[in-house]
Amino acid sequence: MAQGPRVIAALDVGNHRVLALIAELSESDEMVIRGVGLAPSSGMRSGQVVQMKPVVAAIKAAAEEAELMAKLPAEKVVASVAGIFVSGRLTRAAISMGAREREVNMSDLEALHDAVRRQPLPAGHTVLNVVSPTYSLDDQDGLLDPQSMVGRHLAVDAYVLACQESPVRTIEKAINEAGLEVEEFLFAPVAAADATLTADERRLGAIVIDIGYGSTSYAAFSGDKLLASG
Missing domain, CATH: 3.30.420.40 (ATPase, nucleotide binding domain)
Incomplete structure (x- = not known):
């Protein structure tokens, strides 16, 4: 239906x-x-x-x-x-999938994202968004979705936005x-x-500037990734 x-x-x-x-x-x-x-x-x-x-x-x-x-x-x-209470930084987290090679599943990705969110933050801060994740599986880099691929060590590089x-x-x-x-x-x-x-703009490079009535903020992209913000 x-x-x-x-x-x-x-x-x-x-x-x-x-x-x-x-x-x-x-x-x-x-x-x-x-x-x-x-x-x-x-x-x-x-x-x-x-x-x-x-x-x-x-x-x-x-x-x-x-x-x-x-x-x-x-x-x-x-x-x-x-x-000004929002800040961002590039972050890397990794997990081991065991002694033997096996397929990456959704539980592995959830564990990896939990590891990103557990990265140390200043007191009184929390993770707002995790943006532009790209994965590495053993010696393979730049993966967009490693599910069903085979390996032992899984890592993610992402831009973490945190806030007070x-x-x-x-x-x-x-x-x-x-x-x-x-x-x-x-x-x-x-x-x-x-x-x-x-x-194409996200891949080649672009900055989005949000000009508000009382504050201005921005996000800079290149290579289809968020690289800077403020």
Whole structure:
């Protein structure tokens, strides 16, 4: 039995305004925007909540406007964040798959990604996103998906975006109080790059600059990898 389109909701809580978007994703991965909502906000500064009530009210107003246009609910949202509380670095992690060669499976990849997320971070920080992973299996480098390949030592190189927990948890609390649930947080310029850059631009090199009302952030790509951000 064929499933209906998947509903995706996105939220950008900015310093000057809140933008909500509702779209449908078909089985063929075609996205159609169904609703957009926009509301002014006065409770944010440099990407952080400084006054809860006006931020909650703006989120609620933007979400309701998008829902009214789309005639669809926005219950879970992907929310963007940006500010000086987000930082990134290139990280490498590795695991041993045992004494004998065997096929790489999903459990191996999950263990490897857990190892990336367990890398030491400054106190009060947590991993926001793991971006552009490429894998190495024994002496093979630059693998995009090593599943079903045979080897003993598996490693990953990825760009890890980390953030101070307090500002992000406060944004999440504001979203929750507006009646929504956060499915995932994304660093704003990385989300913008996913939406705007072509495959050639990511491969040859490009910088996406997200110029906001109170802060500016960027993401630099080359070789189809995120190499720097700020």
